[in-house]
């Protein structure tokens with residue numbers, strides 16, 4: 001295993017810059033998710049790392065070994081020691097689970113005890129029963145197939161594992177349990193991994209580091225809580241979750257806006273856009289503390305609910321609260337902001 005370092009990598013298709021000057025470091029043994037909307041260049045980035053594509057600028061290094069770029073002859077995929085887990089359909093349908101997992105092992109190991117031991121070890125690692133080794137892929141559920149695909153990619157002890165939306169074909173509950181099992185397997189083997197997704201919850205819940213891409217560029221890479229609570233701009237804020245963005249005026253550590261006074265993550269001064277997460281908006285049903293508004297709509301999800309409130313000044317604000325006791329449309333409520341708020345200066349201002 002080794003770290004992965006991408007420096008100033010660019011790749012175009014005709015006039016489309018699919019990956020534009022991307023720099024990203026994935027530390028040894030850590031898990032990074034690459035999050036971005038459709039067409040932002042996520043798959044192209046993975047294909048560059050795997051060696052299926054060659055960058056026109058920049059370098060890609062596994063540990064201290066440069067595998068592509070800067071005058072180095074691009075190392076072909078088969079010599080890069082990369083494990084690749086695609087969306088679905090990755091397994092060879094005519095081979096059983098054991099043969100699929102052993103596929104990437106040296107030929108002499110495959111039929112030998114060494115290969116059988118490695119298959120058993122990998123099945124255990126991805127939390128599948130040992131007797132699954134004799135099943136064919138069509139005798140497995142989608143989630144089990146993806147676990148086998150991961151086992152196959154890990155068997156030859158790759159330097160880096162790349163996962164391209166590996167859970168996108170699974171239904172919601174299977175998706176959660178499969179992704180957590182995959183995460184545990186990668187952690188147990190101290191594997192350096194990069195997972196591409198357009199699912200915000202998946203990106204935030206699995207990763208040590210989230211790399212957000214937009215139109216070919218990497219716009220932020222940081223731990224999940226930092227991307228969520230301190231996104232680099234309001235667009236990232238709205239992409240990684242629901243956000244209330246309000247105009248305000250900042251004076252040092254505080255700012256005023258339609259929701260009253262808020263405390264800022266970093267002091268600043270002047271006109272700002274304030275990014276408030278809906279769960280930071282406290283809905284007071286019992287007291288008349290905070291800014292008054294009228295509930296327009298309540299979306300009830302069981303564990304929590306989303307409450308759309310129209311303030312007396314006409315500003316519409318989304319709040320998220322526990323589903324145990326909630327208001328109904330037409331109720332008068334009072335809102336106040338809890339926790340720290342990120343302020344952005346309007347484009348063009350210092």
Ligand SMILES: Nc1ncnc2c1ncn2[C@@H]1O[C@H](COP(=O)(O)OP(=O)(O)OP(=O)(O)O)[C@@H](O)[C@H]1O
Pocket residue numbers: 013016017018036037038039040041042043044045198
């Ligand atoms: N082989 C290709 N030839 C021409 N254009 C391509 C090629 N591969 C990708 N592109 C273009 O490059 C851009 C980035 O594509 P890419 O597949 O990397 O995006 P993505 O973020 O993975 O999207 P999705 O989430 O939909 O899979 C898109 O505009 C796409 O049309």
